[in-house]
Amino acid sequence: MDAARPSLEEALSSFHRSSTSEAAAAVRQQRSAMLDRFPLDRWPSMPLERYALGQGKPQESFCWWMEWGTPALGSIRGGNASKHLIYKRKGSLGWYHDEKYRDEEEAWEQVRAAFVRAFELAKMGDWQAIDELGALEGGAALRCKALHVYFPEEILNVASREHLRHFLRLLGRPEAEDGNLRTVGLNRALLAALRERGRFDGWTTTEIGSFLYTWADPRESRMVVKIAPGEQAKFWEACLQGGYICVGWDEVGDLREYDSKESFRAAFSERFSSLYNGNKSKLTQKAKELWTLMELEPGDIVVANKGQSKVLAVGQVIEPGYELRPERPEFKHTVRVKWDTSYAKDIPSQPRWGLTTVDPIPPALYTTIISKQGGPPTTMPPPRVDDTFLELSAALEHKGQVILYGPPGTGKTYLARRFAVWWLLQHSGAADAHLVLADAERFRAEEGRLAAPRLAEQQPGSAPLTRLTFHPSYSYEDFIEGFRPAPTSTGTLSLKLEDGVFKRICRDAAAQPSRRFLVLVDEINRANLAKVFGELITLLEKDKRGLTITLPQSKESFAIPPNVYILGTMNTADRSIKLLDAALRRRFGFIECMPEPEVLQGTSVNGLALDVFLEELNRRIAANEGREKQIGHAYLLDGDRAIDDPEVFARRFRQDILPLLQEYCYDDYSRLAKYIGNKLVPDARTLNHEYLSKADDLIEALRLALSPTSQSGA
Missing domain, CATH: 3.10.590 (ph1033 like fold)
Incomplete structure (x- = not known):
């Protein structure tokens, strides 16, 4: 549990059931509307047009009411309409349904029969069997919410499997990690776990649901x-x-x-x-x-x-x-x-x-x-946490080590540094970790503090954050252990066995199991990873953390503690992830960072729209060199803002973007002309340096060459 989150008992002591009265009224009204329109005893004969989206008046269908008409009964919004199992496609002929059915009528017969059976099983209390009904396989959230509509005190108004696992983990229940439990089973397990505590006697499921999201909303942030x-x-x-x-x-x-x-x-x-x-x-x-x-x-x-x-x-x-x-x-x-x-x-x-x-x-x-000065404090929630942060956090928890990969200039290192500070602060109990990222000076101070070695005698020496940069000469001896030349008392040199940086971190982390340690490795693919990690490749797996092996040089027992994590960055223009050692590739999670021209939207230099420029340039690069060699948006940013000064843009183009393009083209200037046009590449041997040296001329040449309607690169 995060240190910043109150315990269950603390949250209960401050929660007032009366605060749910308005929600309870909405629940009663919406459930009554559902039962009037779709009574349980009509299900065996319900026609398809009363169930499916996409026909005539959508607000008369069961699925419309489940997704849009009854928000107080739990949300199943988001994603696409496939969660409804059958629907009429808008704007085109035909129906969506499982391919195993001949047509929509056969699909509806099977789905309707499965819903009827689910309701019968619910009456008998056989909840586990509901998750096994094959015809409802793709509609987990829908069947869970439908059961809550008709059996409101037997099923919580929580239809998200991830949310259910989240709450079960906070309660310390093993069901959270039970891969055999599906949505209804998890919902029932959560309800049972809460009622076992005796603190929810007499509470409705509406009150319980409101409390859960007030106490520990699994949605990390708000848009x-x-x-x-x-x-x-x-x-x-x-x-x-x-x-x-x-x-x-x-x-x-x-x-x-x-x-x-x-x-x-x-x-x-x-x-x-x-x-x-x-x-x-x-x-x-x-x-x-x-x-x-x-x-x-x-x-x-x-x-x-x-x-x-x-x-x-x-x-x-x-x-x-x-x-x-x-x-x-x-x-x-x-x-x-x-x-x-x-x-x-x-x-x-x-x-x-x-x-x-x-x-x-x-x-x-x-x-x-x-922010308010001199007035009442803000009542608004904190800024939204970057979605990539949440994905990174989940990947680290699952794998223990993750690599951010993508073309140059996509902000991998920038993202990794900010994530490292946010993640370490969050897990140390800082309630305002998200605010640190909004203040550049405070971010730098926190990053420095987290990366500073612990010098106090009562603490081991490794910092929570260790930053490394791999290179072709980086070795097992640097990372784990190895013999190094050391002076002797006689003035000669002898070989001395020394611990590498990762071995020291693991030793210190084992002495502080409640603290998290993150190793941030830039350019992780530039070293020979199989040699750097050596026999530790086995211990990297999350379920092998804590197991020991004997190191071949020191003969010491060694383990990677579960509180040590690795985050690497990798430039795919240098080396594709396909070329990584297969055994290592299986042990890392991978998250791709691609160019985001939308962050440049609204900024132009001398009439050259930066988002259009980058998108069209990358379209041509991807078509000829592959998507891994596109140009990142960071080349056109100054901090968090798009550059808007023509001279700055011209320098960035000459110093950063053009050399990459030349490298991709192997000095084949006829290929280069396909990217940036004949004004800048007048023949197959040279560049037009007169245009390149003048910002206005350069930008005008690029504007003409990189217009989406230009034939360059076609």
Whole structure:
């Protein structure tokens, strides 16, 4: 359990059941609506049109009500419509269902019979058997929520398998790691574990569910976005009075009717292609902005803005989240928000805001927006933790060692350093680990403190964070142990056995089992990993941690403690992960970092849009050299901001990007011309240094050559 989280007993002592009264009223209303529309005794004869999405009036279907109409009974939002087992595809003929069925009618017969059987098993108390019903295999969350609707005191309103495991782990229950238990089994195990404690006697499952998420919400952070309510915020008063935020693109219709993000993007591109002149990058970005409304969950943060520097209010998303409001004359896509205008203020200009309707807010800016001087303290939740941090954290817990890999300039080292500080602080009990990343000076101070050796006599010497850089000469002797020349009292040299850095860390970590130690290795693939790790390859596996082997040189017993973790970075332009030793590759988790042109959106230099430039350049590189040799967005960033000075851009291009392209082309300038155009590469032997030396001429040449409609690189 995180030290910053209260214990179960502490949380219970501060939790008031009366705080759930409003939620309980919503539960009663929504369950009553469900039972009226879909009574249990009608299931054996329920027709497909009453069940499936995608037909006629979607709000009359069981699946629509389960995903959108009953948020108080537990959320199963997110992902695509396949979780409903059968649905009518929007915008195209045909149905989705398991391929083993001949058609939708056969699929429905089997799914309906399985639901009927599940309800019969629930009445008999045979919950385990419900998870074994083959026809419901792909609808774990749906069947769990359906059981809660009809048997509310026998099943908690928690339908996420990961959330259920999370709560069971906090209670110290072995069921959390039982791979045989599925969603219903895990739900029942959690309910039993809580009721065994005697502290929840008389509590409804609604009260228990509210308590669990108040105590230990498994969602590490909240999404934070800015949304402009129309040009110059012309719809703001309606939004403030109505308790929502609104955006346009009405022509695509209700977002809840699309079976996946992909089908929505296709429809959006088809409908708005002429508006954005067929620019695929722009269409993708704008579709992403609108779909963000579907991804916002209750508790997420919305900042309403006017122009590039004015915050109108900050609010939290409330149920039901996204809604289409057909009664509005325009800007019909809305999200319910509880607004707080006390956060209204002017902030430093944000150029991206002038080009985006919906845009993520980085932690540092969010911290600025919600900070209050001389007034009441902020009531808003902390900034969102980077999703990659959460994925990295989960991978480290699972594997013990992870490699961030990707093309040059994708911010692997930057990400690894920030993750290391956040992760170590979080696990040391710091309640504000996320805030450290929003303050550059504080981040540097914390990084230095975590990497400083422990010198106090009562503590071993290794720091919680150790940073290394591997290179071709890095060896087993450097990492584990080996003989080194050492002076003697007679002035000669002799060989002395010395511990390597990793051996020292493991020894110190074994003496401090409650502390986590992270070894951050830059350029991990530049060394011969099989030789560096040697016989430790066996001990790297998570289930082998703590087992001992005898080191061949010192003859000492050695083990890798479970509180030692390794995080490496790897440039795939130098060496593909396919070339790593296979045994080592199996023991590491891998997380890919790819170019993110969207972080450059809204910034241009002399008319060259940086996101379009990078996306088109990488399209050509990927087509000719492979996706692993693309150019990262970090080359066009200055800190967290995109560069906007033409001279700075020209220097970055000459000093960083052009040498990479030349390397990829092996000085074949005819190939190079396909990337950057004939103005900069006038013949097969040379570059046009006159253009390259002048920022304006260079940028104009790139703007013409890298236009998505240019034939270069075709």
